[in-house]
Amino acid sequence: MVFAGAGTGKTRVLTARIAWLVRERNVFPAKIFAATFTNKAAKEMRERVAKLTGLNCDGLWIGTFHSMCARLLRMEARHIGYNSSFTIYDTDDQQSLMKTILKERGIDEKSLQPKSALHRISSYKNSCIPFAELDGTGKSYADRELISIYGAYQDALKRCNAMDFDDLICNTVYLLHGNEEVREQWRKRFEHVLVDEYQDTNTAQFRLIKLFAGSHGRIFVVGDDDQSIYAWRGAKIENILGFAEQFEGTKVFKLEQNYRSTTSILDLANSVIANNTVRADKKLWTAGEPGREVVTSEFRDDRHEADKVSDKIARLLRDGSKPGDVAILYRTNAQSRSFEDVFRKKKIPYVIVGGLSFYERKEIKDCIAYLRIIANPKDDVSFSRIINVPARGIGDKTQEKIAAAALAQNLSMAEYLAGADAESFTGTAKKGLVQLSKLLSGTTELYTGDFPPKDILEYVLKETGYINLLEAEDTEEARGRIENISELLNAIEEFSDDNPDGTLLQFLEQITLVADIDKWEPGQAVTMLTLHSAKGLEFPHVFLTGLENGIMPSFANMDDKAKLEEERRLLYVGITRAMKTLDISYCKSRLRFGQWTIMGPSMLLNSVPDGMYRFVDEAAMFDYFEPDEPLTPRSSPSPSRSFGSSDRFPSRQAGGGYQQPYGRKEPPQPSWKSAARDAAVKPTRKVLEAPNYDEVSQVEVVLRTGLRIGHAEYGAGKIVHVSGFGADTRIEVLFDSGDRKKMMAKFAKFEIL
DNA sequence: CGCCAGAAGTTTTTT
DNA sequence: ACTTCTGGCG
Numbered sequence A: 001m002v003f004a005g006a007g008t009g010k011t012r013v014l015t016a017r018i019a020w021l022v023r024e025r026n027v028f029p030a031k032i033f034a035a036t037f038t039n040k041a042a043k044e045m046r047e048r049v050a051k052l053t054g055l056n057c058d059g060l061w062i063g064t065f066h067s068m069c070a071r072l073l074r075m076e077a078r079h080i081g082y083n084s085s086f087t088i089y090d091t092d093d094q095q096s097l098m099k100t101i102l103k104e105r106g107i108d109e110k111s112l113q114p115k116s117a118l119h120r121i122s123s124y125k126n127s128c129i130p131f132a133e134l135d136g137t138g139k140s141y142a143d144r145e146l147i148s149i150y151g152a153y154q155d156a157l158k159r160c161n162a163m164d165f166d167d168l169i170c171n172t173v174y175l176l177h178g179n180e181e182v183r184e185q186w187r188k189r190f191e192h193v194l195v196d197e198y199q200d201t202n203t204a205q206f207r208l209i210k211l212f213a214g215s216h217g218r219i220f221v222v223g224d225d226d227q228s229i230y231a232w233r234g235a236k237i238e239n240i241l242g243f244a245e246q247f248e249g250t251k252v253f254k255l256e257q258n259y260r261s262t263t264s265i266l267d268l269a270n271s272v273i274a275n276n277t278v279r280a281d282k283k284l285w286t287a288g289e290p291g292r293e294v295v296t297s298e299f300r301d302d303r304h305e306a307d308k309v310s311d312k313i314a315r316l317l318r319d320g321s322k323p324g325d326v327a328i329l330y331r332t333n334a335q336s337r338s339f340e341d342v343f344r345k346k347k348i349p350y351v352i353v354g355g356l357s358f359y360e361r362k363e364i365k366d367c368i369a370y371l372r373i374i375a376n377p378k379d380d381v382s383f384s385r386i387i388n389v390p391a392r393g394i395g396d397k398t399q400e401k402i403a404a405a406a407l408a409q410n411l412s413m414a415e416y417l418a419g420a421d422a423e424s425f426t427g428t429a430k431k432g433l434v435q436l437s438k439l440l441s442g443t444t445e446l447y448t449g450d451f452p453p454k455d456i457l458e459y460v461l462k463e464t465g466y467i468n469l470l471e472a473e474d475t476e477e478a479r480g481r482i483e484n485i486s487e488l489l490n491a492i493e494e495f496s497d498d499n500p501d502g503t504l505l506q507f508l509e510q511i512t513l514v515a516d517i518d519k520w521e522p523g524q525a526v527t528m529l530t531l532h533s534a535k536g537l538e539f540p541h542v543f544l545t546g547l548e549n550g551i552m553p554s555f556a557n558m559d560d561k562a563k564l565e566e567e568r569r570l571l572y573v574g575i576t577r578a579m580k581t582l583d584i585s586y587c588k589s590r591l592r593f594g595q596w597t598i599m600g601p602s603m604l605l606n607s608v609p610d611g612m613y614r615f616v617d618e619a620a621m622f623d624y625f626e627p628d629e630p631l632t633p634r635s636s637p638s639p640s641r642s643f644g645s646s647d648r649f650p651s652r653q654a655g656g657g658y659q660q661p662y663g664r665k666e667p668p669q670p671s672w673k674s675a676a677r678d679a680a681v682k683p684t685r686k687v688l689e690a691p692n693y694d695e696v697s698q699v700e701v702v703l704r705t706g707l708r709i710g711h712a713e714y715g716a717g718k719i720v721h722v723s724g725f726g727a728d729t730r731i732e733v734l735f736d737s738g739d740r741k742k743m744m745a746k747f748a749k750f751e752i753l
Numbered sequence B: 001c002g003c004c005a006g007a008a009g010t011t012t013t014t015t
Numbered sequence C: 001a002c003t004t005c006t007g008g009c010g
Helices: A010-025 A039-053 A065-080 A090-102 A114-126 A141-159 A165-178 A180-189 A203-213 A238-242 A263-275 A302-318 A333-346 A362-375 A380-386 A396-408 A411-417 A427-448 A452-464 A466-473 A476-498 A505-511 A559-575 A673-679
Strands: A003-005 A030-034 A060-062 A087-089 A160-164 A192-194 A221-225 A252-254 A295-301 A326-330 A351-352 A526-530 A539-544 A578-592 A595-597 A614-617 A709-712 A716-722 A731-737 A740-744 A750-752
Touching: A003 A010, A010 A030, A010 A039, A010 A192, A030 A039, A030 A065, A030 A203, A030 A578, A039 A060, A060 A065, A060 A333, A065 A165, A065 A180, A065 A411, A065 A505, A087 A090, A090 A750, A114 A165, A114 A203, A114 A302, A141 A160, A141 A427, A141 A595, A160 A740, A165 A203, A165 A263, A165 A326, A180 A203, A192 A203, A192 A252, A192 A362, A203 A221, A252 A673, A263 A559, A263 A578, A295 A302, A302 A326, A302 A539, A302 A578, A326 A333, A326 A351, A333 A351, A333 A526, A362 A380, A362 A427, A362 A452, A362 A466, A362 A505, A380 A396, A396 A411, A411 A427, A411 A673, A427 A452, A452 A466, A452 A476, A466 A476, A539 A559, A539 A740, A709 A731
Parallel strands: A003 A221, A003 A252, A030 A060, A030 A192, A087 A160, A192 A221, A295 A578, A295 A614, A326 A526, A326 A539, A351 A526, A539 A578
Antiparallel strands: A578 A595, A709 A716, A709 A750, A716 A731, A731 A740
């Protein structure tokens, strides 16, 4: 076991180990099971191992627990009452299914929310407690009810030939646990087990690796208990803290030299994490530069914060940093909003990782549901989604009738429909069902005839008239949806290009198990992402924002010591992402749920001693309110740290009344020794001028706001917005004709003028 | 069945 | 502030 602190070369250790096993110990890559935290990490490691060994590493089992378990389960599905075409349900699908179950049982959503039922079921699964083990053990009525819902939910999943995320892990455990033949086969197969980010494994994952490696003990795990941030989804920090007791003969190594951050950043990180009680003893150090001191700023509100942070970033860019060197971190996805607004306005290229993903959009989910029902006709959840989409006259009553009739014959709804007698229905419902039935038999023919996934979706779109209906709506929103669907078609085509033998099933699995972060590539734009998504990444310049009680720590985690420690680890993860500079900020007030809410500085900062960072009270500076006023130097602000008593608001009169002459604050005085850096940031008159954002945009971004393009169909125009990145890049163009169009960069026919 | 208006929920984090 | 859900009505 390797305790590898942030930035100590954790990934390198793991890669080197695999390469060593393959090259020096002659272990076949196919006999290695290596679990990583993201698909992206897996892909990179596979490539690095191949490069280090010069061998083909296609057979190497490396990936997330979820994707590797899905792979194993597809091979062994028949042993647990599934077939290999099972669908993987995401959170949305889980909720649809749970809602149906609660409705069937006449349980009011107010007495038991689908989400809360799913959460409790998820906890059982993460601990590998099957329904059978709980049956009859409920102490209260509510307990017994929940347990019985758990059973019903699992039954429904099985009927749908579907598994949720948690099932992928625990079903693998149940399978190996309950079937000796299968277990021995896989045990023999995996001669070596390696796990990255071991601090974030849950009980089910622990049981799995124990099943694989428990007997031979060839297990190698890397992790950092201080970066354990997934307890809320069942991760057990005890797994890493108690590893040596679980696996006899464990050798423990500690990596404490950090190769990423400056001393200033590490000092702060160490002093933050030292307040935690549940942790292994270790301390990061670096032989590197002291670096610029960490700056913590107080802002009036989230808009002010976004405005000032973007100013600071604009300066960094003008002074030679690339947008890709900069990251804005926050606790919740919703916080990206104010930054997004400002970055748009100032034309600074940015990219948001996470949040509502492309595949969660309504029109995309509709398309995916059609594809799923073709690959797995038992999938009633997907079938229910599309049975009347687009509207074809099949209403609630008809749907209920079909569901009941299907259940009576022990068939799924799609299976029932395929063999149903149209004459048993009447009117519009009959017409619609005949239409749907025809459509599905058509797609099934294409599917069994091995037509590429793209053809199948195109057939569905044509037969349903989905696109035509959207076109007829003739709204901006509908046009956006059409663009999204073309983008989906593109994604499918790209998938087929990358995986010539790729099946529809594999495509569907990929889009469910691949996270937004997996597609992210460094370099093009300022990255905005949550602290959770940022784990494992590093950036020269980091802005850690919204450090307020209620956000970080979240309201839900403020009163519980263990939960508070996890929030502290989250802060620690954020701090240790920074290589050269770190700017921390919080707001005194924030717009939440459309309401202004008074916020206070995070209690996590209270335990940090003075001198760990420089505090700047930016809320007392008023340039934010009257940005067009001429710049005048301001009398030096008294930098004071006053957490706990910092509830004094700046003397801003209601109605934005006249304030005393203000000035932009002096840029931070460099406090470090590097002469070269000194020259670069020496405060000059020029620095005080408003940054020229056009200049700032002059970066290696091919497509950016403000660029003029010529389009084959619409003529010349200007890009007014760029979203997404890589192959997903989308642009919004204002054409000289006055037309505004959103298009996919990859798809649109245009040239840069 | 489909439309509309008003109500209710959203923001903790993700595979 | 914004989206999604719900119930009543034509």
